[in-house]
Amino acid sequence: MPESLLFWNRLEPSLRNENQLDDALRFEIADALWMLTRQWQFGEFEAEDAGIASFVQMKGQHAKPTSLGSAAKKPVAFNFDETPFEQALEATDFTPETSDRVEMGRHWERLIKKRLPAGHAIQVWMAFKTNTRFHFSSGLPDQPDRVHKFQHAQKHSDEQYLQLINAVANGKALDGYALIHELKQGKQASLFLASPDAAVDQIGQEFLGWYKRVYGQPVDNAVSWHPAHLEYQTQINFRGTADNGYTLEKSEYFGDGIDWFGFSPKSSQAATGNNNMQPPPVETSQTVIPANVRFRGMPAARLWEMEDSQVDFGSIRATSTELSKMLFAEFGLVYGNDWLVAPISFPLGSICRLTELVVTDNFGKISQLSEIVPDTNWGFFQSRVEVNGARWLFLSGSSDIIQEDKPVEKVFFLRDEMANLVWGVEDLIASPYGGGRDAGKLAKMTTQLVSSLYRKQETGEGEDSGEGWKYKAGTLMAENRIPFIPAAVEQTQASKFERRTVVLQRAATPRVSDDFEPVRIRPRSRLLGYNGKPEDHKPDPFFIFEEEIPRTGIELGLIWKRTRWFNGQTRVWLSRRKSVGRGEIDANFRFDTLMK
Numbered sequence: 070m071p072e073s074l075l076f077w078n079r080l081e082p083s084l085r086n087e088n089q090l091d092d093a094l095r096f097e098i099a100d101a102l103w104m105l106t107r108q109w110q111f112g113e114f115e116a117e118d119a120g121i122a123s124f125v126q127m128k129g130q131h132a133k134p135t136s137l138g139s140a141a142k143k144p145v146a147f148n149f150d151e152t153p154f155e156q157a158l159e160a161t162d163f164t165p166e167t168s169d170r171v172e173m174g175r176h177w178e179r180l181i182k183k184r185l186p187a188g189h190a191i192q193v194w195m196a197f198k199t200n201t202r203f204h205f206s207s208g209l210p211d212q213p214d215r216v217h218k219f220q221h222a223q224k225h226s227d228e229q230y231l232q233l234i235n236a237v238a239n240g241k242a243l244d245g246y247a248l249i250h251e252l253k254q255g256k257q258a259s260l261f262l263a264s265p266d267a268a269v270d271q272i273g274q275e276f277l278g279w280y281k282r283v284y285g286q287p288v289d290n291a292v293s294w295h296p297a298h299l300e301y302q303t304q305i306n307f308r309g310t311a312d313n314g315y316t317l318e319k320s321e322y323f324g325d326g327i328d329w330f331g332f333s334p335k336s337s338q339a340a341t342g343n344n345n346m347q348p349p350p351v352e353t354s355q356t357v358i359p360a361n362v363r364f365r366g367m368p369a370a371r372l373w374e375m376e377d378s379q380v381d382f383g384s385i386r387a388t389s390t391e392l393s394k395m396l397f398a399e400f401g402l403v404y405g406n407d408w409l410v411a412p413i414s415f416p417l418g419s420i421c422r423l424t425e426l427v428v429t430d431n432f433g434k435i436s437q438l439s440e441i442v443p444d445t446n447w448g449f450f451q452s453r454v455e456v457n458g459a460r461w462l463f464l465s466g467s468s469d470i471i472q473e474d475k476p477v478e479k480v481f482f483l484r485d486e487m488a489n490l491v492w493g494v495e496d497l498i499a500s501p502y503g504g505g506r507d508a509g510k511l512a513k514m515t516t517q518l519v520s521s522l523y524r525k526q527e528t529g530e531g532e533d534s535g536e537g538w539k540y541k542a543g544t545l546m547a548e549n550r551i552p553f554i555p556a557a558v559e560q561t562q563a564s565k566f567e568r569r570t571v572v573l574q575r576a577a578t579p580r581v582s583d584d585f586e587p588v589r590i591r592p593r594s595r596l597l598g599y600n601g602k603p604e605d606h607k608p609d610p611f612f613i614f615e616e617e618i619p620r621t622g623i624e625l626g627l628i629w630k631r632t633r634w635f636n637g638q639t640r641v642w643l644s645r646r647k648s649v650g651r652g653e654i655d656a657n658f659r660f661d662t663l664m665k
Contacts, residue, residue, distance in 0.1 A: 622650020
């Protein structure tokens, strides 16, 4: 047959009405015998002599925290109903910038004019405003010479800071933090007036309370930051029984939130402090009707029900050693609708445990359930908090309601294996207007200012040869890089550094010139030890344990946090945050080089 005469027909279903599929999807069956057969195939006739839980009676205990602290600091009293764990454990000493100091001065002015009569308020305010103790000053001379500019190049090159200082200096604005500093030392506000004034002293205490409340400076600060470990080492003390207290600890807390699984009992269960004044655990009992467990993606209970695709259990890739994934998939696909949930209420911030669990089924049979004894070699969703053979669950409960701002400061700790040291690279430093700013740009501005002070014959570089070659004695590092060099630990300080023989100590790269004396380059971030003093002031020593800086490096940030607490008050505090860095670095030191 000729190929041109061949043809095919294909039958395709066509729906005139989209609703024609509704009857088929209903799965309607009129044959009762067929339905009984299907029930037999599904095993519905294989009944068991068992019932379902109708009531659950539960008894439990809970204990609230009584104090916070660390291994290096004495515990302080703590009330979770008034303050979250994070603020009490993380709050860092606040050193305000210029804009914050101006705002504090304005608030002091508002309090004076609000609390005192008009005439007296003006006299008091003018007495503080004309007091040079509370005036802003850059600390720089009006006509600095080349030597002063070289020695204080960081301030002279910071145009943003100098512009703001000039706008508020000479009594144009009041430095409110200078007054706060005096009040924190126990001085009365009227000490700076011609005569004592009880009303002004009372306003001063109100001003100090406002500062501690707004800027997260509690009276008893349990901050547990360990600078050598670059992490928080926290301890929370509870009251266990009428005669014994105990402590939960977390030796590696990075400021990323308090979680229930992050704490373990301290080796010594005796809580510090006066145990006789701590209350025993609170007993509670509750009877509830249990409900079936429900979760997204669980198998449908009906025979012909289209299941949703919100959870794809088939995408779980579990190997033969990942037992937890296989248990999770089996629970979700096979036994998900065989579980019941019975809720019991415990207050957040406490540790709790069930002491009794009694189940009554629909036949009236009463069963008492016992606690599952964990295996010493393996565990799954089990609490590690165990005291005197009883297991407790820590309800932290505050990490999800905390807001975080962008970092005010950010520092990278990076290893340089070629130079055998660690660099603390300042990425962000605090801005005088609030927030953070690029530390790399500020370092370039400082370098440009220093370069402008050089004379042409004192650049450190030779003249060009006939072939265009130029000699350079060595390379210089950016001023936002602070070195940490290995230092041997003396025998007398072995206990201070936990029996280590070598630690990393903050050093300083020099700012050199043929025309000036060398100057040590100091850090500009509080994370590296900046204390607000001039560049020629020697800061306190800063040590880091060598094992704390891995090859991946460390990122350390200074972040403002905020939350609305249970008592309706807003809590704000400044916290450190530690995370993984961005790898190693090569300082690219070069000495005695020829450049073309």
